[in-house]
Amino acid sequence: MIKVGDKLPEVTFSLRKGGDASNPTTADIFAGKKVVLFAVPGAFTPTCSEAHLPGYITLADKLQAKGVDEIICLSVNDAFVMSAWGATQNAEAITMLADGGAEFTQAIGLDMQTATFGGVRSQRYSMLVDDGVVTTLNVEAAGEFAVSDAETMLNSLA
Structure with a gap:
């Protein structure tokens, strides 16, 4: 599993923003940025839609005021689903990034097998990444939502 001090692996993601499709790489997204x-x-799932994403939407301005250049929500869903979910949540301040094939999720060792729920999915976590290097990592225990929330991330920023 990835840990603080590790550099993120180089992968290609899928993104739909404003109706435009792109395939940014890890370097495109994280190089030179906090x-x-x-x-x-999963997108549209209860805890994700009722608490996790909304918390980051609510605190986006405060996170950016602490020097964060970009806030990204990642899920093992396709770019169309991530875009639609972001639209329904009014997540304009959040980049809704698709890891459709779970390449990134598996490369950092934070994948989980959910069988008939959806197959390979991401564990719930948050991280602060500075120029491609993980500086903070909060991984949830299975079934929990206690350390990857926006408030915890905000409180960890200097």
Whole structure:
């Protein structure tokens, strides 16, 4: 599993923003920036839609005021689903990033097998990434939502 001090692996993601499709790489997204990345097991799922994503939407301005350049929500869903979920949540301040094939999620060792729920999914976590290097990592215990929330991330920023 990835840990504080590790550099993120180089992968290609899928992104739909404003109707445009792109395939940014890890370097495109994280190089030279301070980024909060949080991951959820699935778009439109209860905890993700009712608490995790809304918390980051609510605190986006405060996170940015602490020097965060970008806030990213990642899920093992396709870019169309992530875009639609972001639209329904009014997540304009959040980049809704798709890891459709779970390449990134598996490369950092934060994947989980959910069988008939959806197959390979991401564990719930948050991380602060500075120029591609993990500086803070908050991984939830299975079934929990206590350390990857926006408030915890905000409180960890200097």
